[in-house]
Amino acid sequence: MSMKICLVTSAEGPRLVHRQQWLQVLMQKQIVSSDTELEIVNLAKHTHSHRAYVEGLYFELLQSAYNVEAVLQAQKQGYDAAVIACYFDPGLEAAREVARIPVVGLxxxxxxxxxxxxxxxxxxxxxxxxxxxxxxxxxxxxxxxxxxxxxxxxxxxxxxxxxxxxxxxxxxxxxxxxxxxxxxxxxxxxxxxxxxxxxxxxxxxxxxxxxxxxxxxxxxxxxxxVSVAVKTAESLVDLQKLGLKLSRKLMYRPPVSEDISIKERAHFGFV
Missing domain, CATH: 3.40.50.1860 (Rossmann fold)
Known part of the structure; x- marks a missing residue:
């Protein structure tokens, strides 16, 4: 069964090119399964300055919400898993709470x-x-x-x-x-x-x-x-076939219904 995994990123220019090149290598060398597709999903909004994000606590907080929204959009577009492409794992736990697909942090x-x-x-x-x-x-x-x-x-x-x-x-x-x-x-x-x-x-x-x-x-x-996170995402999708999924017992239990969640996101301008 084919699988689609996306890399959620704010990168542009050559920084994005290196990611794209390496994802192609992972597929060409079959580091991932031959029927696994790897694609880039860019954030709707992100900092213009790389320094603002890498060194800024406030700017990382702002961008984290867009990471979560990008994961939700990826899910809507049919991706089976998402990788948040930043080593600080911004928005990772929040994304896991609201998304139904596996989400992996670097x-x-x-x-x-x-x-x-x-x-x-x-x-x-x-x-x-x-x-x-x-x-x-x-x-x-x-x-x-x-x-x-x-x-x-x-x-x-x-x-x-x-x-x-x-x-x-x-x-x-x-x-x-x-x-x-x-x-x-x-x-x-x-x-x-x-x-x-x-x-x-x-x-x-x-x-x-x-x-x-x-x-x-x-x-x-x-x-x-990035390579390790992509392979982890692929494994998590496969292990779901055994019923091994994210625990929703407490930490990642959705706080409200999906309908209310959509209304809350709309209130903040995300829907």
Whole structure:
């Protein structure tokens, strides 16, 4: 049975191109099943400045609502699952509450999968973009109760947003090379401090590195969170055939009927 999975993203220009290129590779190399379709769904509204989103708490909050709405629109359009393409997992729990399809976040999926590839405690490092992005990443991992899986010394580090921004905005080979080299330098510092696996904590940088063939640094796996999240979404759809679905017992129990939910969304201008 065919399956359609969408990547919900605010990316534009070369940053979007890297995502599109990598999704094509996942399908061409049959990393996903041959009858699984991967497509991009763009947000109706998003920040114009990448820095506003990566470093802004308020702007992330604003955009989170549009992530949820994009998931609901994807569901309406017949997608079987959705991946929210941001490592902060903005709007993930809210989307799960109101959507009927599986919704996957990059941080949650990558951390869960990394624990299968390295020892359970003090083995994982994450490389984010932007200094404030480091703090936001810590908050996400702590919320999931997975902090103990991280290496002890500075487990979340970053490459400068200016370096990633130049590569993501221009798409020029020279700029991409600078970003890749900076990432490798930071990754080696993490490995020196005990990392057995390095996760790329960015939905744009992960595919960029994957397109450039960076999957291993000095014998340590480098994880693209987009690939892992897509495979997780695919697995969740398949496991529904066994009746294994999102628990609606309490946390993700819809607070109101679907009719009232539509009225509430309309009140806020989303319908």
């Amino acid at each position: 941080a949650e999926a990558s951390m869960a999968y990394a624990s299968l590839l390295a020892k359970k405690k003090r083995s994982i490092a994450i490389i984010a973009v932007a200094e404030k992005g480091v703090l936001k990443t810590y908050d996400v991992i702590d919320k999931y109760g997975l902090t103990e899986q991280l290496i002890s010394n500075r487990p979340v580090r970053h490459i400068p947003l200016e370096i990633y921004g130049a590569a993501g905005t221009s798409g020029k080979a020279a700029d991409v090379k600078v970003a890749v080299n900076e990432y490798i330098k930071v990754a080696r510092e993490c490995i020196k401090d005990g990392a057995e696996i390095v996760i790329t904590g960015c939905a744009g940088l992960g595919p960029m590195l994957a397109v450039e063939g960076v999957f291993d640094i000095d014998g340590v796996p480098v994880m693209d969170p």
